[in-house]
Amino acid sequence: IQVERGDDGLVSAVTYAALTPVPTDLRGAVSMSVGLDEDTPETLAFPVVQQCVDGATEWTQLAEKGEDPHDLDSPAPVVTVTDNVEGGHGTSTAPQPATADTGDDALVIALGAGGLLAGVAALVVAVLAFRRRA
Template sequence: MYTRPRRGQRVVAPILFVFVALAATVASRCAHAHIVAQPDQGKAGSYFETSLKVPHGCDGSSTVALRVGIPDGVLSIKPQMKPGWTVSIVTRSIDPPLKLEHGMTIDKAVAAVEWRGGPLPDSLYDTFGLVMKLPTTAGKTLYFPVVQTCENGKRDWTDIPVEGQDWHTVHSPAPQVRLVPAQ
């Protein structure tokens, strides 16, 4: 036997649908709102290419600069050149200098890479590539703290989880790359 829905039921169902759809959209945007490294796993001791995906600006404002801190242990890095952007590399001294195979010695490493230019509108995304030689310690996670500067404001993606804390629970997580065994 069919009974016609009451007037209140006909109003609540569409409102509930809109609320659920809106909540799913917001949750999806939040889940993908961080700057992330893609891919985020590389073989320890190998040369590795990744891109930092910048999914949005700062509260509606376009991105005009991205500064990426390079973790200790990454001794060789080459940033991607991007049309409309300038790239600069900041180095740090290594003391004592490291002796590498083939008799090479290095006394400087890259501390940060910075892209300036664009602008990258808030409604669009882009990627900023890095090629690097990964450290040999499998099981370690490397964090690449990022400062995103926009036309109006900035956003720090520099939080590093403490041991045992999940990366997804950190408020403004630094992009990460996990080192996996070379086999």
């Protein structure tokens, strides 16, 4: 990962290069955090140049005012910045993932172990049945 900064010290470009190419039938993902303040514009564009072994795609097109971004051939990812509904710094209004009740851990482990043992037993029976036929 290479980070370039502008004269103001703020990040102006981030370059990520995979150590090995990602196979065509798989996806690679990169994430980053962005700090926002009261001067942050309503929308943030993140132009991306995706380089592959067989070429590159520039996801850099920005919709003009009144233009539908879905009509662009290679639109840049754009994030709309809004105020937090609850107004608290760092407060998320997104649904939070469910967490397991720690009281059920022993039951979950026992059921998982039982399933694993049943699978191993089935494998042993299948191998023995195959050997008898051979």
